[in-house]
Amino acid sequence: MSRIFAIVGPSGVGKDSLMRAAAERLPELHLVRRVITRDPDAGGEDFHAVSRNAFQRLRADGAFALDWEAHGLHYGIPAEVELRLTRGETVLFNGSRAMLGQAAAVFPALRVVHVTARPEVLAARLAGRGRETPGEIAARLERARLALPAGLDVAEIDNSGALETAAEALVALLQPASA
Ligand SMILES: Nc1ncnc2c1ncn2[C@@H]1O[C@H](COP(=O)(O)OP(=O)(O)O)[C@@H](O)[C@H]1O
Numbered sequence: 526m527s528r529i530f531a532i533v534g535p536s537g538v539g540k541d542s543l544m545r546a547a548a549e550r551l552p553e554l555h556l557v558r559r560v561i562t563r564d565p566d567a568g569g570e571d572f573h574a575v576s577r578n579a580f581q582r583l584r585a586d587g588a589f590a591l592d593w594e595a596h597g598l599h600y601g602i603p604a605e606v607e608l609r610l611t612r613g614e615t616v617l618f619n620g621s622r623a624m625l626g627q628a629a630a631v632f633p634a635l636r637v638v639h640v641t642a643r644p645e646v647l648a649a650r651l652a653g654r655g656r657e658t659p660g661e662i663a664a665r666l667e668r669a670r671l672a673l674p675a676g677l678d679v680a681e682i683d684n685s686g687a688l689e690t691a692a693e694a695l696v697a698l699l700q701p702a703s704a
């Protein structure tokens with residue numbers, strides 16, 4: 526049976542790190558490679574970098590199952606995810622808390638993993654990652670406490686401590702038996 530999980534939470538909480546750690550343990554997982562209007566050399570997650578114009582063309586051509594704008598960037602989830610779901614795969618994507626209502630409308634079986642960490646931990650991780658400027662980091666910390674929409678199937682994982690601990694919690698959630 527196919528399953529799709531949105532991994533959400535504040536910037537710097539460790540969403541991408543956790544997705545990668547889970548995929549190391551469960552190689553059958555499909556981690557979505559997002560299309561983003563971000564500098565291709567920005568580092569961090571593996572993503573497909575495009576210009577704003579290219580993004581709009583892709584969007585108009587129906588290349589995305591879901592897309593949104595945040596942090597001044599456009600993000601797209603490739604439409605091929607739908608094909609993977611029809612094949613029975615388990616799909617994980619790094620999602621936006623603000624866009625979960627729309628995501629659940631597109632993927633009715635959507636399950637949400639909400640990753641949290643203490644505020645001082647977030648600030649240290651964003652600074653350590655070094656992908657954003659101090660101004661961008663401040664804006665991301667402002668958004669850290671954004672609430673999730675009601676009515677969704679949400680599991681919580683605290684990643685304030687060791688990545689290994691949170692990764693084990695994620696792997697446990699992803700086991701088919703807990704589906
Ligand atoms: N549990 C953890 N302990 C220490 N560092 C972590 C942990 N989780 C993530 N990090 C680091 O924090 C930074 C942000 O993680 P990242 O996965 O990019 O977060 P997000 O995708 O949520 O923005 C990265 O430098 C990552 O290596």
Ligand SMILES: O=P(O)(O)OC[C@H]1O[C@H](OP(=O)(O)OP(=O)(O)O)[C@H](O)[C@@H]1O
Pocket residue numbers: 533534535536537538540595596600619620621622623624665668671
């Ligand atoms: O509505 P929100 O939950 O605040 O999310 C806004 C955006 O932030 C994250 O993106 P991105 O991966 O660029 O940022 P991050 O790695 O710093 O989390 C997330 O994937 C969304 O695209």
